Amino acid sequence: MWSSTLLLVLSTIVLPASAAMVKEGSKCTVTPLTKTTALEQRDVSTAELVEARQSRIDDTPQILEAFSQCGQDGTIVIEEGTYHIRQVMDTMNLRNVSIEIYGTLIWSADNLDYWRRASFDVTYAQRQTAWRIGGRDITMRGFGKALFDGNGQAWIDLANGASNLNGRPISLTVWYGTNVWIDGITWRMAQFWHTFVAHSENVTMTNLDMYTLSSNGRSSQNTDGTDTWNSKNIFIANWTVTCGDDCIAVKGNSTNVHVKNVVCTESGATVIGSIGSNAYQPDYVENIVFENITAKHSSNAAWIKTYPGSGYVRNVTFRNIHFEDVNQPIYLSSCIYSYNNCDSSRLQITDVTWQNITGTSRYNVAAAIHCSAAAPCDGFHFEDIDIKPKNGGTAKVLCSNIRNQASMGLTCTGPCPGSQPQQLSGNV
Secondary structure, eight states: OOOHHHHHHHTTOOOOSSOOEEEETTEEEEOOSOSOOGGGGSSOOHHHHHHHHHHHOOOHHHHHHHHHHHSEEEEEEEOSSEEEEOSOEEEEEEEEEEEEEOSEEEEOSSOHHHHHHHSEEOOGGGOEESEEEEEEEEEEEEEEEEEEEOOHHHHHHHHTTOSOOTTOEESEEEEEEEEEEEEEEEEESOSSOSEEEESOEEEEEEEEEEEEOOSSSSOOOSOOSEEEESEEEEEEEEEEEEESSOSEEEOTTEEEEEEEEEEEESSOOEEEEEEOOOTTSOEEEEEEEEEEEEEESOSEEEEEEEOSOSEEEEEEEEEEEEEEEESEEEEEESSTTTOOSTTTOOOEEEEEEEEEEEEEESSSEEEEEEOOSSSOBBOOEEEEEEEEETTSSOOEEEEESBTTGGGSSOOOOBOOOTTOOSSOSSOO
């Protein structure tokens, strides 16, 4: 409860009625709302001051105005400082725009019901997003200074272990974007997934730093670094991701995706999937390369997860994947999560290469691969696989329903059941 002194002061504060945005020609420059107010000059506690300012200040309007005024054939500059984002941002129909971000953007955490209600639908799995950008020829650069703070702990606490909390928003979504470059941005405590690329093509995302982990033991699942869906020609490079779920996930109808030079910690590292969840909508994934990936204390390293659906996964390469203390480094499931109808799936997985895959597994399984009996895997190639259990012993390679096993370059030591979980709790 605020003190009576603070409430009296608040009643006398006059903050700017309009936000600080200046347009000069085709350039729009945004600065934070006034930092010094009468409140800051009174004798109130720091906690009261922070709470009051966070609840009063909304920098969203001037940012949206900059996009409106300079989002086509222009330049948008968000200068250094702290910006409080209290509203959703829908910045679509951009064209030939350069977005320069030097400041810290903090998404509010005292109005979670608003975010759940107002965030934009992105169709996939009924998910939503707090910020949507789209259009053509878009550059968004942070120069290593931009920081996006989603107040993610509040969302983790609200979800309280729920795998998908309705309305929990993705931080930033590229939505129907063409020729998009995002570079040099840091995320801290994202609300949900850090980024999502959907219905887009020719998207490059480089030099990004992401960190979202719970500080109190509650699950921070679904804090993926990025997910691609219904998109093509995606290039991702030079990322550092610490999160509670997939680091880089390629989902349905993604084509020509190249991921390189990524460090993944406490995550699922690099993954195809999940795909095939809609029995009436085939999923197609092809021409995917993951290379030069480091995974630390993660659930998996180079893996593919599908539901028993339809479509295909083909021409996928995992190359130069190095890891330490990973639960099951190489993993493939045709019936992820439910472990039912594993052998009836018509979603075929072919032409997958694992090359130079090295490191330590948490338990005694280096690879667990269960393909569907109705659509056996084919064209698998393994080269330079060196996976050792961290506590010693011999690593197992479990395989089921793979054609041409004798020539694939890896010797299977036993069958892999359809019920093989994504994460083990001990040796098998």
